[in-house]
Amino acid sequence: MPLFEYAPAPESRSIVDIKPSYGLFIGGEFVDPADGAAMKSVNPASEEVLAEVAEAGESDVDRAVAAARRAYETTWGPMPGRERAKYLYRIARIIQERSRELAVLESLDNGKPIRESRDVDVPLVAAHFFYYAGWADKLTHAGFGPDPRPVGVAGQVIPWNFPLLMLAWKIAPALACGNTVVLKPAETTPLTALVFAEICQQADLPPGVVNIVTGAGATGAAVVNHPDVDKVAFTGSTEVGRAIARAVAGTRKRVTLELGGKAANIVFDDAAIDQAVEGIVNGIFFNQGHVCCAGSRLLVQESVYDELLASLKRRMARLRVGDPLDKNTDIGAINSSAQLDRIRTLSEIGSQEGAEAWSPPCELPDRGFWFAPTIFTGVTQAHRIAREEIFGPVLSVLTFRTPEEAVAKANNTPYGLSAGVWTEKGSRILATADKLRAGVVWANTFNKFDPASPFGGYKESGYGREGGRHGLEAYLVH
């Protein structure tokens, strides 16, 4: 028993009022799906059912797209930018006002620790709406020509790892540019999107500007394939991204994709070791490793390997795995049993292929979906766990000797979303960043996000950028 035992510090659930069931949000109202199909959303930390949500079929999606089209043509498209801006500012403010409620709900539905949803996710959500609200009436200054116009109706499909944040990344720029949207939240995490719909009502957003159609893969396909959708935006697995790219081939639909990654986190021998260890831990254990840009391959310079590994293991022993609603939890639940299976399978493969697994001792709860933070040492590029995205709290550790070798190994992957570089030498940061084929390079930090900073991948991590001035491009015709 530790000397300083932190007593339970649970965040109260009472701030959230979860309804027993939710309809689809179409044309400014909650409506039942045409065929009454529904699915359950579950708390992954306890397997408790949180609510029933509708499963939108093709006719529901059709209705949503029609509502979006109508709103685009009659209300939102013709509206001056400065008025659109004020709607988005209202939404940003309401998110700030209801931030605790949203953070608690996100942790319940997704499994991530309340500290992260409270301190990272929800503040960034508000910030994205604030940032893009400011572009709505300045598009002539954005560098896309003198009179950029919206694209029309955007069909958007988002993943379960940052449910409300991914919604903000999609909806804020789309609306700022004058488009209307039909958004499908992930199957396992629909609840904050549905509260967001309530927030749109609270802000008096004109009906049809935002439509939320909950459902699973079939609903997503219906959105993507709908003939009256002008632009498709998808964040999720590379596998599904490929399918979408194939599906829109030959159509007039524009598409942006933000897919998987297998980022290299490179630690040179002159790194600030204690902060590098924090960066490694943050890089792969933040959000349980359910992060497309996670630093899932640690590339450590051989000369500093022993010292770094010892520090890393010591630091990992401090990680607190447990109830997402406990304010002292560092690592929460895995989002679903399906994802847990995938993580277990790949970890098994890692061991079978000869890599050595290590986890700090931790007590995992009986109910719910849990995986202890794990590192694999003795990994090489040829191991499957160095090539395939695990999307869990599992780090593969490789070594390198020279800067050139580090870069070559970092780039030796079909993915190209992000990378980390740890060194105290400025010129080395810049030279390495130059050569890394990744859309985001974090030097002496990791997993930093800001609405002003463009995010997106090279190669099979997708194309298009979200955030910053660059994030407007996908939603404008110019």
Added chain:
Amino acid sequence: MSTDNRLAVRKTYKLFIGGAFPRSESGRSYLVDTQHDGAGVNVALASRKDVRDAVLAARAAVATWSGATAYNRGQILYRIAEMLEGRRGQFIELDNDGSTVDAAIDRWVWYAGWADKIAQVYGGANPVAGPYFNLSAPEPTGVVGVIAPPDSPLLGLVSVVAPAIVSGNAVVVLAAPERPLPAVTLAEVLATSDLPGGVVNILTGRVAEMGPWLASHADVNALDLTGVTDPELATSLEAAAADTLKRVLRPAAAPVDWTADPGLDRITALLETKTVWHPKGT
């Protein structure tokens, strides 16, 4: 304005310096006509010492205001819009029509949205011919003296103040002398908007008296002469500013349509550009 037989409590119009509302150190005031009940109101007549104090307050505020994140500055400017919206009726009473007040509120919102975008539009990486990282980034120039347009005491005022402070500058404003009440009332809005004291300082009085002190002050980095209608005064102020090589915005050649899209010039004129080089190598 009184209803029934109730006597109104009339407002005292003071200066706005360092987030507080002092009277002029000179103890002087001047009479300003209002449309209310025929009697005018006394407004503080600021002196050169008030100018001196305002510049001190502005300089003290620059480090914190320019050191805040752009996001934070944008939020504060938006809050100013929220507070101004709440006082819409009061400003309409003062001598503005509703559409001008609405335009002034929307103008704050417009500028609020620029805080975290100017650097993306006005700065950037430069592709120099060598193995160097090269980045140009805009920075606020520091303390800006502003002579507010007399023809537009609210919308014009907002249109010269907001672009100066959005990037992190602090300002000393000489309000429109004949119509100063919107400026003083705006100061009350600013004081309740989480804007740090000293970022905006508002002085009422004679431009010809205060202007030369502001123009020659060595701790003022830039001078916006938009509101100077007398061409000789404008020339002498620009000449005075030349001693310390202040950045000067001259009065507009023709009357300004304050309702039109402001563009970026008023923001960028008060920015410095810093370019940083760093070699790239292992």
Added chain:
Amino acid sequence: MTATAVPLAEVASSEAALRIFLHGLPGVDQVGAEQRAATLATRSIKTTAKDWAIDLAIGMVDLTTLEGADTPGKVKALCAKARRPDPADPSCPSVAAVCVYPALVPTAAAALAGSGVHVASVATAFPSGQAPLDVRIAETAAAVRDGADEIDMVINRGAFLSGRYQQVYDEIVAVKAACGGAHLKVILETGELATYDNVRRASWLAMLAGGDFIKTSTGKVSPAATMPVTLIMLEAVRDFRDATGRTVGVKPAGGIRTSKDAIRYLVLVNETAGEDWLDPDRFRFGASTLLNDLLMQRTKQRTGHYSGPDYFTLD
């Protein structure tokens, strides 16, 4: 800690070797260190954990008065409070030590005799340290002779900042020798060292020279103790023990006023150096007003309502 080219025992054998060693320590990324400290400050310590932490913190306080206006009367009152912080509750632990100027050591020693509360004295021309070395040594010896159990010395910042590491080292060694059986805390004056890299180097220098504790500040210069600075020092004592087997203590001083702050520091200790340092022999708070806030929180935990200053003694 990295194996260095020069074995640790020989690092101080020359100015050059000392410089190479200190400059070869890993750097500290300022933003990263500050973020780690900020994240640890979000830990929520409630109920039983809070009770335990408050009592531990009280037992770690070095109750301090270092004013030109200090008199025997003032010091006697402080010592009475140190022995019995809460007159209404004998179960409240006493503090670790009372910290005074050398001239007041005899008074403090007499007032604390038999209580278990230690007598700590500042020495070496505290706070500036700007006096000839022999004077600083003599002051140390005098304080120990008069009854000080602990000596809080200041390092020579002028020498450190101009790179004369050997001089800083030698002076600490000399003061340690003058301490005899008293334990030595080495004040780095982190506010004057300015960078975290310097704090790491000064920490190692003080430990190599034999310090029993490293201490952040004199409390006379701002900034005094901060969480990031203390984080760096905790990492240093952790790494030093890994390299040498010797455990050195840490004392943040100055600017720690509330129980909330104190508990945050204990979390920092727990999650950086580890629980071996959760002990008054390894961690102290240099403070004065902190004690009453700890007592108020202690009372609130027990009675369930917020307390007020009238219920606690001023001195």
